[in-house]
Amino acid sequence: MYTQTLRISPKRGNTALNKIQTGNVKDKRGFKIGGFNKISEEIENKVKIQIAKFPTHISHYCRNNDVAAKFLATDLTLIKMFNLFIEEETKDKIGFSTYKSIFYKNFNLRRKPVKDTCNTCDSFNIKIKYNDDLKEQYKLEHENHLVTANEAREAMKCDLKRAKNNAKLKAVTYDMEKVLGLPKLPTNLVYYKRQLSIYHEGVHAGSTDTPYCFIWTEAIAGRGAQEVGSCLKKIIDNYLVQGKEELILWSDSCGGQNRNIKIVWLLKAILETHPCLKTIYFKYLIPGHSFLPNDTDFGKIERSLKYQIRLYTLNEFKQVLENCSKKNKFVTCEMTKDDFLGTLQIEKSITNRKTTLILRKLAGLELES
Known part of the structure; x- marks a missing residue:
């Protein structure tokens, strides 16, 4: 009945009966080996270190303690970050999808929103950067400005x-x-x-x-x-x-x-x-x-x-x-x-x-x- 209905040879039926009698039967339906393309922990740590190197900024409109997200540069994209990693680590093979999953799993980084910035903050940043003599004074004035803005909010x-x-x-x-x-x-x-x-x-x-x-x-x-x-x-x-x-x-x-x-x-x-x-x-x-x-x-x-x-x-x-x-x-x-x-x-x-x-x-x- 089995050979005629399933259109198989008697040998396959006899092999199945022998396995049942000896108890050597394993259900391998849907069984997958998996893990053959899994990256090592060392490579994953290299990706984390490389992502952490990128400078981050706090959003101009999100200077709140309850906002944990930080922002990357506006022109920096994930594909650019991945290409930089490939250039630095030529020996380590990793795909873009894997790099992307590591990024979203371990980091809360976003692209910095393109919005109007504060003229006072921009002025202080320029003064702090190019005036070493009064650098500490400008830093203090800038902090006071941010404190005042935060108090108003x-x-x-x-x-x-x-x-x-x-x-x-x-x-x-x-x-x-x-x-x-x-x-x-x-x-x-x-x-x-x-x-x-x-x-x-x-x-x-x-x-x-x-x-x-x-x-x-x-x-x-x-x-x-x-x-x-x-x-x-x-x-x-x-x-x-x-x-x-x-x-x-x-x-x-x-x-x-x-x-x-x-x-x-x-x-x-x-x-x-x-x-x-x-x-x-x-x-x-x-x-x-x-x-x-x-x-x-x-x-x-x-x-x-x-x-x-x-x-x-x-x-x-x-x-x-x-x-x-x-x-x-x-x-x-x-x-x-x-x-x-x-x-x-x-x-x-x-x-x-x-x-x-x-x-x-x-x-x-x-x-x-």
């Missing part, structure tokens, strides 16, 4: 955390995203045409981790201090829960949009007319070290836009914002002309005294007209 985190536990406190961060354009088309000709600019002011609430998006086009308004202040008024009027007595505003130190007297005037007028709000604090991060939760929100938006091949209207752009995050949904508000306020009337009713003019008056100097 910790203060922002503390305020955002307090807002979650204090029913009378509201802490938000606000920033404006880079200018985006409509329509978004895969046609090459679009890159050479004038597009309609979209302005997006992002506000991140610390108590609920909710991102708010205020969007408008250049046909509605510009992107100056009054527009930013109008967005802040919008969130205070529409999204500030009743019973909040204290509002803390964190932003970067951009003078044209966030850190100027027009914002102060506008919010001072809002404070005087608000039914329950008693205090508004303006707080700013150190220039060059101003990474905000809004920047993370903007990253999610830009990643979502990469998957959108065609966008024609502001309403379609608004739908992308609303669907770009699954956990913390973006609350989107399309601004109209009536939503934007000016500070001209406030400026006429308030005297803006400059510090330099006051000092000159006290010194009895003649003022220029």
